[in-house]
Amino acid sequence: MFRWIVTRDLMLAWRRRADVLSTLFFFVIVVSLFPLGIGPETQLLRSIAPGVVWVAALLASMLSLGRVFANDYADGTLEQLLLTPQPLYLVVLGKVAAQWLVSELPLVLIAPLIGVQFGLASDTLSILFLSLLMGTPVLSLIGSIGAALTLGLRGGGALIAILILPLYIPVLIFGAGAVDASIMGADPQANLLLLAAVLVLSMVFAPWATSAALRISLE
Amino acid sequence: MLEVINLECIRGGRTLFGGLNLSVPPGAFVQVTGANGSGKTSLLRTICGLLPPESGEVRWQGTDIRKLGEDFATSLTYLGHRNGIKEELTSLENLRVTCGLSGSKITREQAGEALSRTGLAGKEDLPARFLSEGQRRRAALARLVTSDATLWVLDEVLASLDTAAVGLVNSLLEEHLSNGGIAVVATHQDLNVSAGSFQRLELGEVAGGPAPTESHS
Numbered sequence: 001m002f003r004w005i006v007t008r009d010l011m012l013a014w015r016r017r018a019d020v021l022s023t024l025f026f027f028v029i030v031v032s033l034f035p036l037g038i039g040p041e042t043q044l045l046r047s048i049a050p051g052v053v054w055v056a057a058l059l060a061s062m063l064s065l066g067r068v069f070a071n072d073y074a075d076g077t078l079e080q081l082l083l084t085p086q087p088l089y090l091v092v093l094g095k096v097a098a099q100w101l102v103s104e105l106p107l108v109l110i111a112p113l114i115g116v117q118f119g120l121a122s123d124t125l126s127i128l129f130l131s132l133l134m135g136t137p138v139l140s141l142i143g144s145i146g147a148a149l150t151l152g153l154r155g156g157g158a159l160i161a162i163l164i165l166p167l168y169i170p171v172l173i174f175g176a177g178a179v180d181a182s183i184m185g186a187d188p189q190a191n192l193l194l195l196a197a198v199l200v201l202s203m204v205f206a207p208w209a210t211s212a213a214l215r216i217s218l219e
Numbered sequence: 220m221l222e223v224i225n226l227e228c229i230r231g232g233r234t235l236f237g238g239l240n241l242s243v244p245p246g247a248f249v250q251v252t253g254a255n256g257s258g259k260t261s262l263l264r265t266i267c268g269l270l271p272p273e274s275g276e277v278r279w280q281g282t283d284i285r286k287l288g289e290d291f292a293t294s295l296t297y298l299g300h301r302n303g304i305k306e307e308l309t310s311l312e313n314l315r316v317t318c319g320l321s322g323s324k325i326t327r328e329q330a331g332e333a334l335s336r337t338g339l340a341g342k343e344d345l346p347a348r349f350l351s352e353g354q355r356r357r358a359a360l361a362r363l364v365t366s367d368a369t370l371w372v373l374d375e376v377l378a379s380l381d382t383a384a385v386g387l388v389n390s391l392l393e394e395h396l397s398n399g400g401i402a403v404v405a406t407h408q409d410l411n412v413s414a415g416s417f418q419r420l421e422l423g424e425v426a427g428g429p430a431p432t433e434s435h436s
Contacts, residue, residue, distance in 0.1 A: 004319040008305075015307035015346075076301025083267060084320045085292035219270050 001086050005094030006101075012071075013102040019067065020102050027060040027107045028114055035117045042119045049118035050128070050179035053111060057104075057132060058139065058168050064103035065143040065164070066150075066157050068095060069214065073151050082218060088211040096137075096144050096207065104136040120183070127182040127192075134195045135175040141206035142167050148213035170198055220244055221266070221370060221401050226275035228261050235261055236422055239275070243401050245369075246415040248392065251405040253422030259405040260300065262422065263374050266403060267297045279370070293322065296368040300375045302359040306348035310339055310358040313347060318365055325365055333364040337387060352379045360384070363391050371395060371402040377410075 013020050034052050035045055072078035081091050111132050112125040120128065146164035150156035178191035223241035227234070235258030243249055251259050264270040266277050268284050268291060276283045284291045304313050314330045325333075334343050337357040339350075347355055356379050363371065371392075377385055389411050392402055396415030404410065 001320060001322060004316060008308075008316045008320075011312070012305060012307050074301075075305060076299050076303040077305060079269060079297070079299055079301070080303040080317065081320065082269060083292050083295060083297050085289045085322055086320075087289065 001084070002090050002094045005081075005091060006098045009095060009098030010102065013098070019064070020106075023060050023064045023103045024106045024110065026063055027056050028110065030056040030059065031114050032117060045118045046120065046183060049115065049120055050176040050183070052118075053115065053128060053132075053179075054135075054172050054176040057107060057111075057136065058165065058172060060107060061104060061136070061139040061143055062157075062161050062165070064099065065140075065147045065160055068099050068144055068147040069151055070147070070156070073217070078214070079218060082214065088214065089207045092144060092148075092207040092210045092214070096140050096210075099144070100137050100140040104140055108132040108136055124179060124182045127188050128179045131175040131178040131188075131192060131195060134192065134199055135171045138171050138195075138199050138202045139168060141202040142171075144210045145206055145213055148210045148217060151214070151217035171195065174198065220278075220280055221403070222278040222281075223266065224276050224278065226262075226265065226277065227273040228258055228265060228270070229273045230258070230261055241418075241420065243403070243418070244416070245399040245401060246396050247418065248396055248402045248404065248410075248412055248415050249418045249420055250410065251403065251420045251422060252407060257423035259422055260374055263297075263372050263403060263405055264299075267295060267372055294369045296321075296362060296366040296371050298359055298362065298371075298373045298376060300378065302355050304347045304355050304358055307346060309344045309346055310334055310350065310361070311343040313358060314361050314365065317362055323365070323367065329365065330361075333361045334358070336364050337361045338383065353381060353384065356380055357384055357387075360387065360391070363395075369400050371400065371404075373402065373404045373406075375406060376404055377406050377408045 031053055034048065038044060069078060072081065082088060084091065108129065112129050115125045115128050143160070143164050146160040149163065150159045153159060174191045174195040178188040178195065181188040181191060221243040223239055226239040227237040229235065239262070241249065251262060253259050261270060265272050268277070278284065279287055279291050279294065303317070308316065311327070311330050311334060314333060315325060315327070318325045331343055334340065337360045339354060339357055339361070342350065342354065347358060350358065376388055380388065385408070392410065392412045393414040395402060396412065
């Protein structure tokens with residue numbers, strides 16, 4: 001049944017490709033504006049690269065998060081999902097997995113390519129890829145709590161950002177820290193391990209918190 | 220057997236109903252009526268477990284539904300006043316996904332048959348956003364055709380349906396009740412269901428206590 005939720009959401013995303021592409025293009029454009037604005041100062045670009053890419057990833061995830069539950073809420077399918085004979089935890093995990101595949105994975109895949117604009121070396125690019133691969137699921141998981149809490153509220157988009165961006169700070173620090181370490185020639189392992197720990201923690205607790213928030217929103 | 224015991228519902232600081240008792244044996248059908256805002260939808264959502272009761276409880280086969288959790292969900296089909304149809308998907312996909320999610324996988328042919336019974340033959344592969352309001356409602360009704368749940372909770376089921384579709388709802392209910400099913404239906408229009416026993420629950424007048432105001436077999 002977990003499979004059904006993921007398939008359903010992937011099918012829906014395929015029918016609304018424009019939504020998905022807009023997130024990706026937003027990320028690419030924001031990241032590309034910095035080298036254009038700053039000019040060819042390799043040293044400066046290289047030192048700001050980790051922060052820029054990671055902050056752009058956080059902002060891009062804000063764009064897609066509002067849609068995770070809002071559409072299902074509006075047409076009544078969310079009620080139906082709540083009444084299916086399976087733990088809500090799995091329903092939430094399925095929806096978050098689909099959201100990550102659709103909105104975050106393309107961004108992870110393209111990051112090494114746009115990292116080249118900042119003059120990053122190839123081993124740094126692979127660390128950037130790895131840190132995003134581990135960090136973006138956390139963004140989806142934590143973000144789903146905010147999406148569930150703001151369901152049915154007017155101006156929910158801005159509210160999600162205010163609620164959720166502060167919670168993203170650990171991911172930002174460890175993710176950008178890993179890339180930074182790699183640029184300095186240090187070992188990024190410590191940061192990556194911390195990122196993995198955050199991922200495991202949020203995988204256990206975030207769907208649970210989201211489920212509780214969904215039940216409250218649907219009362 | 221569905222039992223509602225001493226149920227109280229408060230929305231936005233206003234008591235919609237209190238001390239509501241209801242007992243529905245297999246093969247029985249409850250029609251919930253009442254003015255707009257009298258709490259019909261709230262009652263139905265409480266019976267489904269979407270809305271926690273202020274006090275009192277809803278029991279399914281003798282056990283509180285909050286303890287049953289997902290086990291209760293297997294015996295329930297809920298049709299809310301929003302259809303639960305995804306506009307991007309075709310009515311066939313909608314039906315198959317909904318069935319898949321509730322654990323009863325159906326084939327393309329079975330789904331096609333269910334949809335043609337609701338009068339959507341030839342429109343199965345049309346994305347639901349091209350369907351009219353009544354046709355979307357019919358697509359939602361296809362869930363009842365495929366449902367093997369014992370308890371049906373239907374909210375304003377006749378809204379935007381034409382006469383033919385009202386007849387379909389009647390015959391679906393008759394089949395369901397004669398198989399020992401239970402149905403709780405909120406509607407203003409009268410249903411013409413000949414099978415099973417019938418209770419009418421008028422909300423807005425029950426604040427003091429007793430439940431069904433009319434009952435016949």
